[in-house]
Amino acid sequence: MRARRLQSLAALALAGWLVLPLLPLAIWSVAHGWRFPDLLPQAWTTKAWSYALSDTAGVLNSFGLTTLIATATTLLAALVGVPAGRAIGLHSFPGKRLVLILLLAPAILPGLATVFGLHGLFLRLGLTGTLAGVILAHLVPVLPYMTLVMAAVFSRFDPAIEHQARSLGATPVQTFRFVTLPAILPGLLTASLFAFLVSWSQYLLTLAIGGGRVQTLPLLLYSFVAAGRNDVTAAIALLYLLPGLVILAITARQITGRSAALTEGLRP
Amino acid sequence: MTRLALQRLTKTYPGAGQAAVHGLDLEVESGSLTALLGPSGCGKTTTMKLIAGLIAPDAGEITLDGHPITGLPPERRGVAMVFQNPLLFPHLSIAGNVGFGLRMRGLPTAQIDSQVQAMLSRVRLDGLADRRPAQLSGGQQQRAALARALVLHPAVLLLDEPLSNLDPGLRDEMRQLIRALQQETGITTLVVTHDQAEAVALADRIALMFAGRLAQHAAPQDFYRRPATKAVSRFFGGVNFLPGRSAAGLHHSAIGPLTLPPDAPEGEQILTIRPEALRLGPGPNSRPARVTALAFLGTQTRISLSVAGVALEALTSPDQAQGLDEGAEVTVSVPPEAIWLLPPDA
Amino acid sequence: MTDRTRLALMLAPALLVLGGLFLTGLGLTLLRSFRYFPALGLTKPDLAAYAAILTAPGFLRSLGLSLWIATASTLIAAALALAAALLLRQAFPGRAVISFLIHLNLTIPHIVGAIGILYLFSQSGAFARLAHAAGLIIGPQDFPALTHDPFAIGIILLYVWKELPFITLVLLANLQSLGEDHEATARTLGATRWQAFRHVLLPLLMPGLLSASALVFAFAFGAYEVPLVLGAHAPKALPVLAWQAYTNPDLATRPEAMAMAIVIAGIGLALLALYARAFRIDHAR
Numbered sequence: 001m002r003a004r005r006l007q008s009l010a011a012l013a014l015a016g017w018l019v020l021p022l023l024p025l026a027i028w029s030v031a032h033g034w035r036f037p038d039l040l041p042q043a044w045t046t047k048a049w050s051y052a053l054s055d056t057a058g059v060l061n062s063f064g065l066t067t068l069i070a071t072a073t074t075l076l077a078a079l080v081g082v083p084a085g086r087a088i089g090l091h092s093f094p095g096k097r098l099v100l101i102l103l104l105a106p107a108i109l110p111g112l113a114t115v116f117g118l119h120g121l122f123l124r125l126g127l128t129g130t131l132a133g134v135i136l137a138h139l140v141p142v143l144p145y146m147t148l149v150m151a152a153v154f155s156r157f158d159p160a161i162e163h164q165a166r167s168l169g170a171t172p173v174q175t176f177r178f179v180t181l182p183a184i185l186p187g188l189l190t191a192s193l194f195a196f197l198v199s200w201s202q203y204l205l206t207l208a209i210g211g212g213r214v215q216t217l218p219l220l221l222y223s224f225v226a227a228g229r230n231d232v233t234a235a236i237a238l239l240y241l242l243p244g245l246v247i248l249a250i251t252a253r254q255i256t257g258r259s260a261a262l263t264e265g266l267r268p
Numbered sequence: 269m270t271r272l273a274l275q276r277l278t279k280t281y282p283g284a285g286q287a288a289v290h291g292l293d294l295e296v297e298s299g300s301l302t303a304l305l306g307p308s309g310c311g312k313t314t315t316m317k318l319i320a321g322l323i324a325p326d327a328g329e330i331t332l333d334g335h336p337i338t339g340l341p342p343e344r345r346g347v348a349m350v351f352q353n354p355l356l357f358p359h360l361s362i363a364g365n366v367g368f369g370l371r372m373r374g375l376p377t378a379q380i381d382s383q384v385q386a387m388l389s390r391v392r393l394d395g396l397a398d399r400r401p402a403q404l405s406g407g408q409q410q411r412a413a414l415a416r417a418l419v420l421h422p423a424v425l426l427l428d429e430p431l432s433n434l435d436p437g438l439r440d441e442m443r444q445l446i447r448a449l450q451q452e453t454g455i456t457t458l459v460v461t462h463d464q465a466e467a468v469a470l471a472d473r474i475a476l477m478f479a480g481r482l483a484q485h486a487a488p489q490d491f492y493r494r495p496a497t498k499a500v501s502r503f504f505g506g507v508n509f510l511p512g513r514s515a516a517g518l519h520h521s522a523i524g525p526l527t528l529p530p531d532a533p534e535g536e537q538i539l540t541i542r543p544e545a546l547r548l549g550p551g552p553n554s555r556p557a558r559v560t561a562l563a564f565l566g567t568q569t570r571i572s573l574s575v576a577g578v579a580l581e582a583l584t585s586p587d588q589a590q591g592l593d594e595g596a597e598v599t600v601s602v603p604p605e606a607i608w609l610l611p612p613d614a
Numbered sequence: 615m616t617d618r619t620r621l622a623l624m625l626a627p628a629l630l631v632l633g634g635l636f637l638t639g640l641g642l643t644l645l646r647s648f649r650y651f652p653a654l655g656l657t658k659p660d661l662a663a664y665a666a667i668l669t670a671p672g673f674l675r676s677l678g679l680s681l682w683i684a685t686a687s688t689l690i691a692a693a694l695a696l697a698a699a700l701l702l703r704q705a706f707p708g709r710a711v712i713s714f715l716i717h718l719n720l721t722i723p724h725i726v727g728a729i730g731i732l733y734l735f736s737q738s739g740a741f742a743r744l745a746h747a748a749g750l751i752i753g754p755q756d757f758p759a760l761t762h763d764p765f766a767i768g769i770i771l772l773y774v775w776k777e778l779p780f781i782t783l784v785l786l787a788n789l790q791s792l793g794e795d796h797e798a799t800a801r802t803l804g805a806t807r808w809q810a811f812r813h814v815l816l817p818l819l820m821p822g823l824l825s826a827s828a829l830v831f832a833f834a835f836g837a838y839e840v841p842l843v844l845g846a847h848a849p850k851a852l853p854v855l856a857w858q859a860y861t862n863p864d865l866a867t868r869p870e871a872m873a874m875a876i877v878i879a880g881i882g883l884a885l886l887a888l889y890a891r892a893f894r895i896d897h898a899r
Contacts, residue, residue, distance in 0.1 A: 007701060010701055011706065011712060023740075035738075037743045087624040101886070103632065108828065108882055109836075110835060111836065112878050114640045114875075116646070121642055139635060201723035203842075218839065222842065225843060241726060
C-alpha cells in the first residue's frame with residue numbers, strides 16, 4: 001500500500017538523520033590524514049585514541065573529574081530533592097504554585113541569566129575555581145529536574161501502604177527502608193541517571209564558576225575543537241558519550257518510565 | 269429505522285490463540301433496543317467495534333437494510349458509537365461536543381445551534397451548553413455523550429456499557445432515559461453489557477455471546493424460561509441441573525422419574541428448573557428433601573436442599589421460609605410447567 | 615510534629631538551595647545590570663547599561679540572530695516531531711531501532727552533536743566532499759557556507775537534530791495517555807481521518823506540544839556551547855556576545871553583560887509563563 005511505503009521511507013529517513021552526525025565522528029577518530037576532498041581517510045590509525053587515553057592528554061583525568069562532579073551533584077540533588085518531591089507530589093498547600101514556578105525557572109531560564117550573578121556571589125564566598133563551587137553551581141539546573149521527576153514519582157505513590165506497614169508494627173525508619181524506598185527506587189534511579197546527564201553536559205556553568213581551573217570533559221573537548229585536531233576531538237567526543245550509553249543500557253528496560261520522566265517537564 | 273445484519277463475522281487479533289469473534293450471525297430488527305450481553309472476553313466489544321468500522325473483520329459481512337457497509341470507513345457508515353467513558357472532547361464545550369458531528373458534516377452554524385439546543389433540552393442539560401466536560405457530573409457527561417450521538421440521527425446507535433460507570437442510584441434514571449429516547453426516535457440500538465440484570469431491564473431483545481459465538485438471541489424472559497444451553501442458564505442464575513434421559517413423558521435422573529410437560533422432547537437431556545420455581549410443600553413431582561443451608565437475602569431467602577443426595581436450590585419469599593432450619597426435612601415439588609429440558613453438555 | 619511543620623521541613627532544603635543560588639544569582643545579575651556595584655563605588659542604580667546595549671548595533675543584531683535561531687529551530691523541530699510521533703504511534707518493523715536511536719539522542723550532549731554537524735556540513739565536511747565527488751564543486755570555498763554562516767544554518771540544524779527526539783517523546787507519551795478512543799469517537803460521529811486529527815487530536819496535543827516547544831525555544835535561545843562551535847564571528851549569537859562582554863578586561867562592559875543577561879532572563883521568563891499556562895490548561899481537564 002502506498003501509505004505503508006511512505007511510512008517505511010519516513011522511518012528510514014528519520015533513522016538515518018538521527019545517526020548522521022555520529023558518523024563523521026566515528027570515522028575521524030580512526031583517521032590518518034583525511035583531507036578534502038577524500039570521501040574516506042587515506043589510512044586508518046589508532047593514534048588519536050591512544051593519545052586521548054594517554055596521561056599527557058589529560059582526558060582521563062578530566063573524565064574522572066566530570067564523573068566526580070556529576071555524581072556529587074546528583075547525590076546532593078537526591079538528598080534534597082526526594083523530600084521536596086514528596087511534599088509536592090503528595091500534598092497540596094498554599095503557595096504550591098509559587099514553589100513549582102521556583103522549581104521550573106532554573107530549568108527553563110537559560111543559564112546565562114544567572115551565571116554572571118552566581119559568579120559574583122561565589123567570588124565573594126571564595127568558591128570560584130573550586131570543585132565544591134562547581135558542584136554547587138551544577139545544583140541549579142540539576143535540583144529542579146530531580147525534584148520535579150520525584151514529584152511525579154510520588155504522585156503515583158499511594159501512602160496507604162506506609163500506613164499499612166505502620167499498623168503492622170513497622171517503625172518510620174523500617175517503613176521507609178522496606179516499603180517506601182523500594183517503591184520509589186525505580187523512579188529515583190531513572191531521575192538520578194538523567195540528573196547525572198544534566199550535570200555531565202554542563203558547559204557555561206563550569207566555565208564561569210570553575211574559572212578554567214576545573215577542566216571538565218566538555219571544556220577540554222572544545223579546546224581540541226578550537227585547535228583543529230579533528231581526530232583527537234572525535235575520539236574525545238566519543239568518549240564523552242560513554243556514560244550516556246551506559247545509562248541508556250541501564251534504563252533500557254524502563255523505556256516508558258524514561259519518557260514519562262522527561263515529560264514531567266524537563267530534560268537533560 | 270434500520271435493520272442491522274451480521275453475517276459470518278469473524279475476527280482474530282494477531283497473536284491471539286483463538287478468534288475473538290467466530291462466524292457470528294446476528295439480525296437486529298429495525299427499531300429495536302438489543303443488548304449484546306456476555307462475560308468479559310466473549311467478543312461483544314470486538315463485535316461493536318466491527319460494526320462501527322473501527323476495526324476490519326477477517327471474514328463476513330455487515331449490512332444495513334441489506335446494503336453492505338463492511339468496506340466503508342467509520343465516518344461513512346451512519347453508525348454512531350458512545351464509548352464507555354463518555355469521552356467528551358475536553359477542549360470543547362458541551363454545545364461544541366454535541367454539535368461536533370453536525371459540524372463535521374458542514375452544516376451552517378445556526379442550524380447546528382438550534383439542533384444542539386433541542387437535543388440538550390431533550391436530555392435535560394439545558395443551561396449547561398457553555399460548560400466544559402470536566403465541570404459536569406458523571407451522569408451529565410453520559411447524557412451529553414448520548415445527545416452527541418443522537419443529534420446525528422444515525423441509522424444504528426451503539427452504546428458500550430452505558431451504565432457501568434454510574435452510581436447505582438443514577439443507573440435507573442439513565443436506563444429510563446435510554447429506553448425513552450430509543451422509543452421516541454426509533455433508532456436501532458445495540459447496547460453492550462456484561463451485566464445480565466442490566467440487559468434484562470433495558471432491552472427488548474438480548475443477544476448472548478460466549479467465546480466469540482452467539483449462544484442465544486431472544487426476548488429477556490426466554491433466557492429464564494427457555495435457555496438454549498446449560499451455559500446460558502448458568503449465566504442467568506440457573507443452578508438446578510439434573511442430567512438424565514427423557515422417554516414417554518418422564519425424565520429419569522438421579523432424583524428419580526419426573527413428569528414432564530406435554531410435548532416435551534425425548535432423549536438425553538438435562539432437566540432444569542429455576543430456583544424461584546421450585547416449590548416447598550406437596551405438589552406434582554414431589555420429593556422428600558433436607559435443608560442443608562439457609563441464606564436470607566433481604567427480599568428473598570435462598571434455601572439449599574439435598575434431594576436424594578443431589579444438591580438443589582430454591583428461592584422463596586422470606587415468609588415461606590419462616591420456621592425452617594438447617595437439617596429440617598421438607599417436601600419439594602417440581603411443577604411440570606416450570607420444567608425445561610436442555611441439551612446435554614457438549 | 616504537625617503536618618504543616620513536616621511539610622515545611624521537606625521543602626526547606628530545596629527552597630533554600632534554589633533561593634540561595636538561583637534567586638540570588640538572578641538578583642545579583644539584576645542589580646549589576648542597573649550598575650549597582652558597591653565594591654566599585656557605584657551606588658546609584660541607573661539604566662546606562664541598558665541604554666548602551668540598546669543603542670549598540672551589535673547587541674540588537676545578536677538579539678535578532680538568537681531569536682531567529684530559536685524560532686526557526688523550534689518551529690521546524692515541533693513540526694517534524696509531530697509527524698514523527700504520528701509515525702511512531704503504530705508498530706512497524708524497525709520501530710524498536712528508531713526508539714533506541716531517539717533515546718540515544720537524548721543522552722548525547724549538545725556540544726558533541728554540534729561537532730558532528732560541523733564535520734558534516736562545513737565547507738570541507740562530509741557533504742562538501744560528496745558534492746565534490748559528484749562533480750558539483752571544485753574547492754571547499756565553492757560549497758555554500760552552512761556553518762559559521764550569518765543565517766546560523768548549522769546551528770539550526772543542530773537544534774533540530776537534538777530537540778526533535780525530545781519533543782517526539784513528549785508527544786508520544788501524551789498520545790499514549792490520550793489513547794485512540796477520542797479519535798475513534800470522532801470518526802463514529804462522522805469525522806474523516808483528517809478532521810479527527812485537526813479538530814480532536816491536535817487540540818488535545820497542544821498543551822504538551824507548547825510546553826515542550828517553550829523548553830526547546832529557551833534552550834536554543836540561550837545556550838552557549840552550540841554557537842561557540844558552529845556560530846559565525848559576526849553577528850555573534852547573543853549568549854556568545856554576552857559572555858564576551860563579561861570576560862572583557864574592560865570592567866565598564868560588565869554592567870552591559872549583565873543587562874544582556876537580564877534581557878535573556880526576560881525572554882526566559884516569558885517562556886516560563888507560556889509553559890506554566892500550557893500546563894494549567896492541561897491540568898484543568
